[in-house]
Amino acid sequence: MKTDCSGCASASGCSTAALPPGALATQDSGAPAALPTTAQLQRRRRWFQAVFFSIFLLAPALNLLRFDLNETQLWVLGFRWSLGIDAFLRGEATAVQTAWAIVWRGILPVLTVITAFLAVAYRFGRLYCGWLCPHFSLVETLNDLLHRATGKLSVWDKSPTPRPGRTADKRWWPLFLAACLVFGFTWAITLLTYLLPPVEIWGNLVRGTLTANQARFLGVGTLVFTLEFMLARHLFCRFGCAVGLFQSLAWMANPKGMVVSFTRERARECRTCDAPRGSACDNACPMRLNPRNIKRMMFACVQCGQCLTACDTSQSAQGRTPTLEWKVGLDAVRETLRQRREEQH
Numbered sequence: 001m002k003t004d005c006s007g008c009a010s011a012s013g014c015s016t017a018a019l020p021p022g023a024l025a026t027q028d029s030g031a032p033a034a035l036p037t038t039a040q041l042q043r044r045r046r047w048f049q050a051v052f053f054s055i056f057l058l059a060p061a062l063n064l065l066r067f068d069l070n071e072t073q074l075w076v077l078g079f080r081w082s083l084g085i086d087a088f089l090r091g092e093a094t095a096v097q098t099a100w101a102i103v104w105r106g107i108l109p110v111l112t113v114i115t116a117f118l119a120v121a122y123r124f125g126r127l128y129c130g131w132l133c134p135h136f137s138l139v140e141t142l143n144d145l146l147h148r149a150t151g152k153l154s155v156w157d158k159s160p161t162p163r164p165g166r167t168a169d170k171r172w173w174p175l176f177l178a179a180c181l182v183f184g185f186t187w188a189i190t191l192l193t194y195l196l197p198p199v200e201i202w203g204n205l206v207r208g209t210l211t212a213n214q215a216r217f218l219g220v221g222t223l224v225f226t227l228e229f230m231l232a233r234h235l236f237c238r239f240g241c242a243v244g245l246f247q248s249l250a251w252m253a254n255p256k257g258m259v260v261s262f263t264r265e266r267a268r269e270c271r272t273c274d275a276p277r278g279s280a281c282d283n284a285c286p287m288r289l290n291p292r293n294i295k296r297m298m299f300a301c302v303q304c305g306q307c308l309t310a311c312d313t314s315q316s317a318q319g320r321t322p323t324l325e326w327k328v329g330l331d332a333v334r335e336t337l338r339q340r341r342e343e344q345h
Contacts (some may be wrong), residue, residue, distance in 0.1 A: 031070040038322075045131055046302065046310055052132040057186075060193035069195050081105065121247035122254045123328065129237065130302035131246050135180040138183050139233045140286050142302075145179055148172040153288060161283050164274070180229040181222070188221030231324065238300045248299050260307060261335045262292040266323050274314045281324055284310035292326060296336075 032149040063075040074081040084101035087093040093101070098300040120127060129136050143153045149172035151160030160168065193201050194213065204210045210218070228236055236246055253256045270292075274280035281291045284306045289298055291307035327335050 018203060023121040025251065028244040038305065038312040041305050042309050048131050053134045053137050057190055058135040060190070061198045066194045066198075067299035068197060070197065070200075074299050108118075116247065117248045122257065123248040124258045126244055126247040126301060128247060129241075131258070132330060133243075133302075135233075135241070136237060136286075136302060138229060142176065142183070142229055143286055145172060145176040147174050152258075153286070155231060157288075159286075163283065176264075177230070178227050183309060184226030184230050185218070185222045185297045187225040188218050192217055211289075236304070237287065244300070252296070252299065256329050257332060258303065258326055259290050259295050259332045259335055260301070261325050261327040261331070263323040263325075269315070269318075269320060269323060272318065274310070280310035281307035314338045 053274060063078045065076055067074050079210050084093055086100050088098040102243060117314050147153055147163060151168035153161050189201065204214060270279060285291055286304065286306060287300050287302060289301060308324050311322045
């Protein structure tokens with residue numbers, strides 16, 4: 001039997017309407033149902049995160065991006081990237097040629113990358129953070145491990161964050177602490193290979209012949225990153241990361257930027273959402289935000305879409321369509337204006 005969504009007030013955000021042709025018949029027949037759109041979204045996001053995390057780790061070894069302090073040489077996509085200053089010092093290039101090389105090979109590429117990056121952030125917010133950032137990938141992993149150990153997403157949380165089908169088990173504590181240490185060391189040695197040849201660093205590490213400065217960098221870096229992962233990973237994402245901060249500033253400046261829209265006319269349905277635990281979207285947010293809040297209160301939102309997935313799952317289980325959906329462009333402007341009107345009243 002086919003479901004008629006034409007009269008539904010939120011048909012545009014309906015997960016049933018978004019299913020491919022034949023999915024409903026498959027569900028009615030008792031065969032395996034198609035994944036909801038938001039579940040597919042999360043699977044795709046995880047793939048993006050995994051691929052970019054691998055690139056982050058392997059980029060120095062593949063000379064995709066690193067600056068060699070031994071040679072004072074920048075490597076980009078496997079090629080030596082020079083501004084022509086050495087040629088000028090050797091008398092092989094004029095001042096005009098060197099100035100043009102600096103503009104063409106230095107200033108313009110940097111401005112192009114920054115402009116493109118901020119243009120994406122202007123329209124979609126902190127998309128890089130939620131979909132690509134290696135640090136945020138670890139934040140989500142450590143959140144999950146700590147939640148298994150304590151029921152909380154941070155050691156500073158005053159109350160547990162409920163998750164369906166999960167109870168706190170202290171036996172997860174050693175794994176959480178070990179993960180913080182391993183990730184801290186991985187972060188430290190990876191950053192060092194962005195500055196010194198990876199073959200040299202890993203070779204010295206295996207042979208036990210690290211120089212004093214290399215050992216000092218790894219020791220201090222591992223300690224700092226381990227403590228950050230353990231105690232301040234959310235704080236860093238919110239206020240300590242310049243990349244995230246500038247994305248948020250660009251996004252806030254655009255009234256048409258993508259926002260999580262909440263159908264407030266159906267707010268009463270949230271009372272039975274994910275019962276008896278409460279708001280599924282609030283509990284799902286890895287940044288511990290309230291997704292139904294107004295845009296200016298969502299400054300640190302990373303557009304991961306986990307709130308949408310939680311809302312879709314909870315509401316679908318009760319035979320309803322989600323009350324949360326992404327809106328961009330004029331729809332986002334209307335959402336912002338509506339929020340302002342409600343604030344005034």
